[in-house]
Amino acid sequence: MPENLLTSIREKKAPETKKKEKPDGFLATSIAYAKDDSGIDARIVTYHSPKTPISEQYRMIRTNLQRVNPENPPRLIALSSSLHREGKTTTSVNLAVAMAHDLNKNILLVDCDLRKPNVHNLLGLRMEGGMSDILTRGVELDAVFKKTRAENLTVLTSGKIPSNPSELLGSHRMRDLLVELKNRFDYVIVDTPPVLAITDTGILGALVDGVVVVVQTWRTQREALDRARSFLSNAHANIIGYILTGVEYFVPGYLANYGYHYGYGQYHGYYAHSEEV
Numbered sequence: 001m002p003e004n005l006l007t008s009i010r011e012k013k014a015p016e017t018k019k020k021e022k023p024d025g026f027l028a029t030s031i032a033y034a035k036d037d038s039g040i041d042a043r044i045v046t047y048h049s050p051k052t053p054i055s056e057q058y059r060m061i062r063t064n065l066q067r068v069n070p071e072n073p074p075r076l077i078a079l080s081s082s083l084h085r086e087g088k089t090t091t092s093v094n095l096a097v098a099m100a101h102d103l104n105k106n107i108l109l110v111d112c113d114l115r116k117p118n119v120h121n122l123l124g125l126r127m128e129g130g131m132s133d134i135l136t137r138g139v140e141l142d143a144v145f146k147k148t149r150a151e152n153l154t155v156l157t158s159g160k161i162p163s164n165p166s167e168l169l170g171s172h173r174m175r176d177l178l179v180e181l182k183n184r185f186d187y188v189i190v191d192t193p194p195v196l197a198i199t200d201t202g203i204l205g206a207l208v209d210g211v212v213v214v215v216q217t218w219r220t221q222r223e224a225l226d227r228a229r230s231f232l233s234n235a236h237a238n239i240i241g242y243i244l245t246g247v248e249y250f251v252p253g254y255l256a257n258y259g260y261h262y263g264y265g266q267y268h269g270y271y272a273h274s275e276e277v
């Protein structure tokens, strides 16, 4: 990637334009707030305001994911990022809700961040009864699947925080569980911990069809992103794309500065194929 990626992130360089024109290079995903009595967090815009441009952007990600391999699209997809608080969970939940709503297929959202789970908070669910219960106590899947008001969306929360998350995620049972989940749902979206902070993500990355790396504008450092990519590749994870979060304004050519080459559709700069980065 060219050097100016790092420069623009570090210097928090002001956007070159504040005009909110229709982007053709990449898309903003800054969160808008909205509320009702569903218990679903206001930041889940694909639930609260599905017709807004920001929800449309999540939809575009969904479309691009299906284009990764049109004959056999990835159905078991993990979202991760290099470090903490780059938008993994918010993106995972918004994406899962958008897929469930638009595709009219059964979508499962799994919280595999067993140390710092947050999916349940965004969806107004109890954390207890989930992954850790299946992995440690052999609890039946159907006993822990949770529904939300978002149609076609099932959630598998983390369960109680275990003492040995890496061991659990690296177990044979975990491998078998993911296979079973993929068999039971059309698409499975997996929220994971940050790659550089927690080794779990490498383990998980190798077990899923593809990993999408979340990059937060002005926050993600180029070195961190590079190290995360190497780590995932060394763990035999298949990086299928990148999602840029926290974008306030469209800046022409911005993603080109990140070294992204475009592969998919009108908004392909938003989500680029790993081999092209």
Ligand SMILES: Nc1ncnc2c1ncn2[C@@H]1O[C@H](COP(=O)(O)OP(=O)(O)OP(=O)(O)O)[C@@H](O)[C@H]1O
Residues within 6 Å of the ligand: 029, 030, 031, 043, 081, 083, 084, 085, 086, 087, 088, 089, 090, 091, 113, 116, 118, 193, 194, 245, 246, 247
């Ligand atoms: N698309 C976005 N645009 C702007 N802010 C965002 C976006 N997505 C998430 N955020 C904000 O970034 C912060 C971190 O979000 P989130 O919890 O989803 O990140 P995370 O990567 O899952 O964090 P962690 O590593 O702690 O699990 C939150 O304050 C959230 O509101």
Ligand SMILES: [Mg+2]
Residues within 6 Å of the ligand: 088, 089, 090, 113, 118, 191, 192
């Ligand atoms: Mg998270």
